[in-house]
Amino acid sequence: KHIDIKEVLQNKELIGQTVTVCGWVRTSRNSKNVAFVELNDGTSLKNVQVVIDKADDPDYKDIPRVGTSLKVEGKLVEGRNAAEINVTPADITVLGDCPQDYPLQKKGHTLEFLRTMPHLRGRTNTFNAVMRVRSVLAQAIHSYYQDRNFIYVNTPLITGSDCEGAGEMFRVTTIGFSQDYKTEDDYDAADFFGRRAGLSVSGQLEGEMAATAMGKIYTFGPSFRAENSNTPKHLAEFWHVEPEIAFAELDDVIEVAEDMVKHVIGTVLEKCPDEIAFFDAHFEKGLKARLEELISHEFGRVTYTEAIELLKKSGENFVYPVEWGCDLQTEHERYLSEKVFGKAVFVTDYPKEIKSFYMKQNPDGKTVAAVDLLVPGVGEIIGGSEREADYDKLIAAMKERNMNLDLYSDYLDLRKYGTVPHGGFGLGFERLIMYTTGVQNIRDVIMFPRTVGSIR
């Protein structure tokens, strides 16, 4: 039985013992009498070094090439410095040979190059670190909500109603790869068993149904957006965390958002010191200090109307000019969080025309109780609101948008049968990972990104 390289590097008591380790060769180097092989099994960003005394080893033929998988039995010895652990092998088994065309040779690779090989890039330290942080963040999100009495619910991915109403839904059809659809009509006839259906852009509507039954819930699953755009922060398939809280107003929603983001980033600081040090060194100088600052200071807060004033006063030459009523673009979001506040900032009370039908209408008649969380380097990572709890006002907002009320009769029932103030938000999980690691392209924080042109 083999042990993890992480264990080997951490447990100094193992020194002197004979163990079995497995891994892939990261680098290998020959000298006259000795061969050095750096072995990594993915459990650690660091390697163990296998030191082969050629004279000592009658079976020694050739140094294993980069990418070769090995099983090594040998004695652990301390290397030149305390951080380095060597294995003096008694027995080396080649599990799988690796030819010289292996693309992940020793030199550093650009993220763009690695994107061309999603099946292999997981073997680099960069992806290892991203995936470990991703995994720790996911667990921290679950424990944050579980520890506070939220029920984890799973909302459907195939759905008949468009939550955001932005026309970004993928359609679900019975079209199969094996079937031959010859005409457009054949294609149009294909649907979800006689109904129109699409892939969910958000679990919020079902989340509201759950929250107005169970009080506090959260979802954590994929959402889909048919966004035919090529940006560093949009995926067609992303992971979405959506808490929904009954008996809550906008301020309660904001409090949970801030507390949760601080909690999960705090957990990463605690559990992933090696990974954060790695990103600090290779992606964003000062990352650790930024994250420490973030979890110990209050986030900024500004209304949309104030934000527009700040942007107008800035004298910046934005690509999209700023006027009250315009949607905030990434350039505006980043200017506010990076230049004006220098930290994460909540923007509240957006014009109702640029937000969704379900948001609570403010007394001014012009704005809704919406909130976005904007962060440096990324822009929006959270979008949420207090929900319109009044039946008549909700119907009016839907009619203004020419929505088909029949499709939403279940949702409207929530306002008919014991309506309560409630609200929630959606956190883009990949955007949170970008913010936590300093990695700047969303394609590099998910193993198999789905964007325009990503299906191989």
Ligand code: 4AD
């Ligand atoms: O702002 P959005 O569209 O809000 C909603 O979907 C609400 N129904 C959420 C709610 O209140 N329960 O999306 C929420 C978040 C965004 O802030 C962003 O972080 C992320 O989801 N997001 C995306 N992430 C990656 N790729 C995309 N195409 C995304 N679209 C939204």
Ligand code: MG
């Ligand atoms: Mg949004």
